[in-house]
Amino acid sequence: METDDLARIIDDYSDVTVTTVCSHSSLQIFHGAKKEGLKTLGIAVNRPPKFYDAFPLGKPDEFILLDSYAELMGLKDELLARNSVIVPHGSFVEYLGADKVVELDVPIFGNRGVLAWESDRKKQREWLESAGIKMPTLIEDPTKIDRPVLVKYQGAKGGRGFFIAKNYDDFEQGLDPTQEYNIQEYVTGTRYYLHYFYSPIQEEGYQLSKGTLQMLSMDRRDETNIDEMYKLGSQEELKRLGIYASFVVTGNVPIVIRESLLPKVLKMGEDVVEKSIELFGGLWGPFCLETIVTDQLEFVVFEISARIVAGTNPFIGGSAYSEMIEPNLSTGVRIGQEIKMARDTGRLGDILS
Numbered sequence: 001m002e003t004d005d006l007a008r009i010i011d012d013y014s015d016v017t018v019t020t021v022c023s024h025s026s027l028q029i030f031h032g033a034k035k036e037g038l039k040t041l042g043i044a045v046n047r048p049p050k051f052y053d054a055f056p057l058g059k060p061d062e063f064i065l066l067d068s069y070a071e072l073m074g075l076k077d078e079l080l081a082r083n084s085v086i087v088p089h090g091s092f093v094e095y096l097g098a099d100k101v102v103e104l105d106v107p108i109f110g111n112r113g114v115l116a117w118e119s120d121r122k123k124q125r126e127w128l129e130s131a132g133i134k135m136p137t138l139i140e141d142p143t144k145i146d147r148p149v150l151v152k153y154q155g156a157k158g159g160r161g162f163f164i165a166k167n168y169d170d171f172e173q174g175l176d177p178t179q180e181y182n183i184q185e186y187v188t189g190t191r192y193y194l195h196y197f198y199s200p201i202q203e204e205g206y207q208l209s210k211g212t213l214q215m216l217s218m219d220r221r222d223e224t225n226i227d228e229m230y231k232l233g234s235q236e237e238l239k240r241l242g243i244y245a246s247f248v249v250t251g252n253v254p255i256v257i258r259e260s261l262l263p264k265v266l267k268m269g270e271d272v273v274e275k276s277i278e279l280f281g282g283l284w285g286p287f288c289l290e291t292i293v294t295d296q297l298e299f300v301v302f303e304i305s306a307r308i309v310a311g312t313n314p315f316i317g318g319s320a321y322s323e324m325i326e327p328n329l330s331t332g333v334r335i336g337q338e339i340k341m342a343r344d345t346g347r348l349g350d351i352l353s
């Protein structure tokens with residue numbers, strides 16, 4: 001959205017409504033907004049999802065019902081009339097499509113300019129590597145596969161759309177030649193999904209060139225079937241039975257990292273934000289670095305998510321880290337606080353796009 005249009009729209013946004021699609025981390029987003037005294041609005045398809053009745057503190061005040069998510073693009077007037085701020089999450093971007101999110105004429109929490117850098121794997125690598133982040137090595141020539149690799153198809157997501165190969169034969173057998181792919185080294189180590197929050201408007205805390213960075217929580221994803229495969233035998237054996245490794249996320253497990261690694265964790269977040277300011281005006285709000293820590297205690301980042309991730313859901317009541325910032329602070333509450341703080345200080349233009 002053009003800066004002038006945004007400024008005009010939010011000029012009379014005194015009574016903000018936190019709005020999101022009813023999926024992914026919506027319970028947490030609504031719970032946090034309600035705790036901060038903000039109005040909430042859920043967008044759902046067909047009928048109000050019944051599961052919210054089981055969790056009344058995470059249920060939005062109202063629903064808008066659509067026949068399909070594509071209709072969201074036509075909701076502009078209705079959403080603006082309610083002073084809506086859309087809090088995007090992974091499912092929101094997936095259901096609507098990154099291009100459409102960029103076009104949506106309703107204020108979004110966070111910088112929609114990040115989508116161009118995040119959704120293109122090459123640009124994402126350019127951003128992170130230029131910030132000094134180590135990423136898995138890319139292997140250009142499949143005949144040169146000399147270690148376990150992941151073959152990832154363009155647009156692979158949700159743990160689908162890639163396979164493990166240990167040599168060229170595996171690669172040839174597994175490949176769907178009709179799809180674009182990249183080959184990256186399979187990094188051995190332990191996975192940590194690091195949940196940060198960057199505020200350009202809060203001054204106290206871990207300071208950056210402008211604003212402050214928080215480490216709110218960490219999780220590890222439960223991925224089926226890879227996480228339980230070892231119980232049945234080696235992957236080679238299982239392949240003979242027609243069972244292949246997949247990485248479909250089914251849930252999230254809370255985790256903490258050894259304390260001596262925390263300075264590196266914060267420095268990585270800091271470098272990624274500073275580079276984003278330089279490249280595209282900043283990455284504000286929640287974001288997640290998806291990392292593998294090797295036995296050399298080195299972080300390798302295989303992906304960034306530039307918004308709230310579902311891995312923050314175990315922490316609706318707070319995490320070991322957020323507890324040391326403020327009791328019971330979840331990412332959802334922190335989003336609500338940021339919107340309220342910006343609204344009350346006339347700085348909504350600094351946190352919306």
Ligand code: AMP
Binds near residue numbers: 156159186290302
């Ligand atoms: P992604 O779709 O990139 O989020 O990856 C899904 C899952 O694949 C991750 O959660 C990891 O378990 C695994 N993974 C992705 N990239 C790598 C890598 N380079 N090395 C090892 N495991 C990886």
